[in-house]
Amino acid sequence: MIKNTENQLFPVFLQLNRLRTLLVGGSTVALEKLSALLVNSPHSNVTVVAKRIIPNVREFVKSYPSVQLHERAFEDADLAHVDLVLVASNNARLNRQIREESRKRNLLINVADKPELCDFYLGSVVKKGNLKIGISTNGKSPTIAKRIKELLNEALPDEIDETLNYMSQLRDLLKGDFTDKVKALNAHTAVLLTKEGNI
Structure with missing residues (x-):
């Protein structure tokens, strides 16, 4: 078992x-x-x-x-x-x-x-410019971790770094309290990710 x-x-x-x-x-x-x-x-x-x-x-x-x-x-x-x-x-x-x-x-x-x-x-790390994603299988399967890394590297466009830079600039320009900023960023992120091809 x-x-x-x-x-x-x-x-x-x-x-x-x-x-x-x-x-x-x-x-x-x-x-x-x-x-x-x-x-x-x-x-x-x-x-x-x-x-x-x-x-x-x-x-x-x-x-x-x-x-x-x-x-x-x-x-x-x-x-x-x-x-x-x-x-x-x-x-x-x-x-x-x-x-x-x-x-x-x-x-x-x-x-x-x-x-x-x-x-x-x-762990395995996916790196696309400023974006880094760590992968762990708790030691169960390094092979699966490696495969997931390969899949993410293929799925994430190189342009994702441009998106991150844009979002950073947008965050600095936003007014209001924390909640307002999060809502505005979420709305923009949804649009951007749709344009990137449903990442």
Whole structure:
């Protein structure tokens, strides 16, 4: 019998350019994590620590001057001045050590492929200009999350960013209290979405 486990995750969008992120690991998995961070937030302040950093990681970060690479073993002191921790290591002992030390410092942590050690997950993200949509299946099916991402990327027109800019300008021009503004924006949004082809 399939258990009905409700998705308890709360979606947030972090301003990574204002935070300091530590990534422990220098492998292909680390590259995936880096790519997810930097494609969405190119000015993220990321420090990478790993005994070995593969050439692909070094090549990738050349375009991101806010990323620092340290090819050495992890030390507890690496957690001293960070806000967020990501671990891309296949060393179970090291993973648990970093998890324990992070919790002592009240740091949120993500450990690749170890949901029981994670405080947060990196979900699939649809990006169209200023519009970003996060997708989570609560770890049930990354394949479905990927497919939904593909469907949304195809369905949402590139012009959606123009619509967002227009709505932002309109919001600034509207008069009245909050309720009046919401009603006016809703009316304009309905018209715009109809013109865009029933998004």
